[in-house]
Amino acid sequence: MATPTPMRHAPSQQGRTPSHQGPTPSQIAGATPPISTPFSNPAHAAFSPRGQRGSPQQVKKSPATSTLMSQSGMGALNFDSPSTAAAMGALGIGSSFDIVGGLDTLGVAFATEDDKLKRLDNILKLLNQKKGFVSxxxxxxxxxxxxxxxxxxxxxxxxxxxxxxxxxxxxxxxxxxxxxxxxxxxxxxxxxxxxxxxxxxxxxxxxxxxxxxxxxxxxxxxxxxxxxxxxxxxxxxxxxxxSVIPGLDCYEALAGIFTSLERLHHWDISNLRKEPEMASKSDQYLTLAALCTRHGYPVMHARNKVGLALQYWKELRFVPPSDNKISASSESEEKVWSLLLDCAPIETLGLSPVRVSEDWISKDVVKQDQEQQNQALENINLPILDWQEPENISLPSSDENKNPGMDELSMHLSTLPQVTFTVTFDPPVILPQNDCIRLYSYVNATPPNPSPSGDFGQRPLPPPTFDDLFFPVLAGSKQDPSESRTITRLRDVRVFDQQGKSFIRSHHNTLFIYKPIYSQEVTEMAFSHPRQLIEMLPLLRQFAFLSILLNNSFGSETKEGSPKSVKATWAPATTKTVKDELAAFMASSDDEGQDDMNIDVILWVHPSPYLQVVFPVKGSTIDITLRILEGGVVEIVNENIIEQQTATGKGKMLNREDLGKVLERLEDLCKWAEWIRTRLC
Structure with a gap:
């Protein structure tokens, strides 16, 4: 017969032992800060150097937390490992667990009390990284x-x-x-x-x-x-x-956004089916088209992550899986760019509280005013979406949901939930400063100062550059952020000859960044309405596609190396200026035969992402300049392929639109160069 028994208390709840004035090493379990928001629970607030946070919705009164709070403040705080306790002793931190005081004994000079707290935060993060084993x-x-x-x-x-x-x-x-x-x-x-x-x-x-x-x-x-x-x-x-039950259910708030975004997604699918070129496409193809070209694809509890996500970009987006087995494989292996939606306590003024509704967008999705719709169709070829503004939630005023930091405001404001919506970019997006400011403007916010490495997570000025964030400079390398930079990589590419036989060709890829652009990596931000997320998508897709091109030719899957042409002729000792270096770089491409190939790429990301791609073909040099537009669309700005194809008279004549669409489908500069080469040889 089943016998329910209360779970034994962790050692931290058993009080002090007679032999110790401070906590024993076995008493720390209950004092470990929460995973998501350290010290957000009142059971742990006594241990926080800052005291309890001001967001009451973080607190849930329960027997477990009540027991913890009933314990003596610092007496319940210690480590569950003798080796850890010994290490703390070696650091000069006594049994009273005075970390900040212990740091002083190490001879660490702190300018202010805030410096001590920042160092303590770093220690707590290190202690909180390991979650333990399944048992x-x-x-x-x-x-x-x-x-x-x-x-x-x-x-x-x-x-x-x-x-x-x-x-x-x-x-x-x-x-x-x-x-x-x-x-x-x-x-x-x-x-x-x-x-x-x-x-x-x-x-x-x-x-x-x-x-x-x-x-x-x-x-x-x-x-x-x-x-x-x-x-x-x-x-x-x-x-x-x-959540504040009854009153605010954060699960319901996110589910309401999912319902609205799903309604918008179904509307996208129905409109795609009406397009002549989409009539014969499969449902999976239409889903990918809506994901990457319309308003994204909302999913709940998918791709091994619990929660709501709005997917907006995907590798191999033009190649839907042909069966369930391939679909399961692509689900785990192919990279997807997503916006992860969550809730967080409001800790600064100016953030909008969460609202609960399934009607962030109307049931009709678009405005029914025919005049407005016709104007929209004429100007931007898209109807005007009928976004709604749900009512704010008003919570009953009580000690539990009262925000101490809001006492000076009106009683009406104090009853609003002290919780806001947040979006996490998965993966984080790297943007030049101007585009970063534009991204934050969609949520009516100002981007924070760049926060690279340094003491307490602060990067010394100047801010990082785009190439530094995308291809971090190795420790010990001497690289002036204000100077041009060259990255060389090797990659093996499978190609096919005219008889259809495959072989491996070694590509010697060189990326030249002649103008470093200050940039930021955006990981998360607060938002108030799903409309703001939809407005971000064209910009996010633009840099998502750029990241695919750079990763495929110069990312972690490639090997270190030096292209022959660059090693032999590029950037001679007499080169003085960036202009001279660039001229030498462009003159360095020679045809290396069938077994290897040099591809030289020049990158600049301001005011838009541009790539200039140079590679040899049969004694001549192909030179293409392309721009990546919002939405991940490729525009060929300049090329000499059509001229050379006209001279040779080989193959079907290409145009710039063809070249752009092929790159969008191949998503790979190396494969794109091989495709062009087969059309000219």
Missing amino acids: EAGLERLAQRLGLELLSEENTAADGRKKKTLAIAGSAISVDIVLDNNIVQNVSLAYHGSATSVSSQMEAASQILLADLKLGPNQSPLTKTLDKFAYNFSHIANLDKL
């Missing part, structure tokens, strides 16, 4: 760090084996994890709110959490970490802590 104890510690309640129930199966069920609960969600000898057998996620749009998505989220915890083929329990599960489950726990 009953590991899951217990993780639930405690997230500030959720946890109970254990033991069951005896028909064969006599005993299994444990861990029940982790928040205010609106609960998850049951079944373990057999510390090996996870099943995961069930449940939602206790009233939104059917959230309940219908729980099974998909459960399958992702199960995959994060279940052993893979030939995997040992000793190597199964909690990292992936912690990433996904912390997203769920964060929404639970930010």
Whole structure:
């Protein structure tokens, strides 16, 4: 018979031992900060150097947190590892766990108290990186760090084996994890709110959490970490802590945005079907077309990530999978660019609070005013979307949801949720300063100062350049950010001769950045309306496609090397100016025969991304300048291919539009050069 028993308290909840004035090394588990927002839970606020945060929605009162808060402030704080305690002792940090004071004993000079707190934040980040291993104890510690309640129930199966069920609960969600000898057998996620749009998505989220915890083929329990599960489950726990039930359900708020974006996506698909060239295309092809050329593709709990994502770009977007097996493979291997939507506490003034609605866009999607629609069709070939403005949420004023930082404002404002929508760029997007300012303008915000490396995460001036962020300079290398830069790589490319036989040709690729442009890497920002995300998509696609071209020819999959032409003739010792270097670089391409090929590329990203591609063909040199427009469209600005093709009279005559469309489909400068070469040889 099943016997529910409360989960044993972690050592941090057992009080002090008689032999120690401070905490023992076994007492730290409960003091570990939460994964997503450190010190956001009141159980941990006592340990925070800054005290409790001002966002009340982060706090959920439960027996677990109440027990933690009842413990003596610093007496419950210590490490669960003797080796860690010894290391802290070596740092001069005593049993009272005075990290900041311990840092002073190291002889570290701090200008202000803020410097000490920043250094402490770095220490906490290092301690919080490892989530532990999949086991009953590991899951217990993780639930405690997230500030959720946890109970254990033991069951005896028909064969006599005993299994444990861990029940982790928040205010609106609960998850049951079944373990057999510390090996996870099943995961069930449940939602206790009233939104059917959230309940219908729980099974998909459960399958992702199960995959994060279940052993893979030939995997040992000793190597199964909690990292992936912690990433996904912390997203769920964060929404639970930010919700105020009743009043604000963050799960429902995100589900409402998903419903609206899905309505817009279905409208895109129906319009694509009406286009003559799309009439015979498959559903997957239309989905990819909407993903990359229209308003994106919203997904909930997909690609091994729990939560809402708006996909806007994809590798091989013109090649949809032909069957389910290939589709499953492309799901895990092909790169997708997405916007990950979440919620976060409002910690600065000027951010808009979340709103809950399924009608961010009208049921008709577009405005029905015929005059406005005709004007839109005439001017930009697109109808005007009928975006709506949902009403704000008003929470009942109470001590639980009152924001201390807002006391001076009106009582009406103090009842608004102290939670905002956030978007995370996956992967992060690298933009020149002007484009970065434009991206932030879509959400009515100003970009933060560049934050590269240095003490406490601050990069020394000047700001990083585009090439430095995309191709980081190796430590110890002497590279002046104000000077031109050359990157050389080797890549093996499979090509086909005129008889259809394949062979491998070695490409010697050289990237020349003659004008460094100050840039920023954008990872996340707050937003108030999904319309703002839709407006970003053309700019994001422009630089997503540029990143594909650069990665394929000069990224991590290529090898280090020096092209023969550049090594022999480019940038001689007498070269003094950038103009002279550029002239020497352009004159350095020679035909190296069938077995290898030199491709020289010049990059500049201001005011738009431009690439000048130079490579040899049969004793002559092909020289093409292209620009990547918003939406990832390739425009050929200048070329000498048509002239040479006219002279040789070989193959079907090409035009600039053909060249651009081929590059858009190949997504690869090396393959593009080989394709052009076959048309001229």
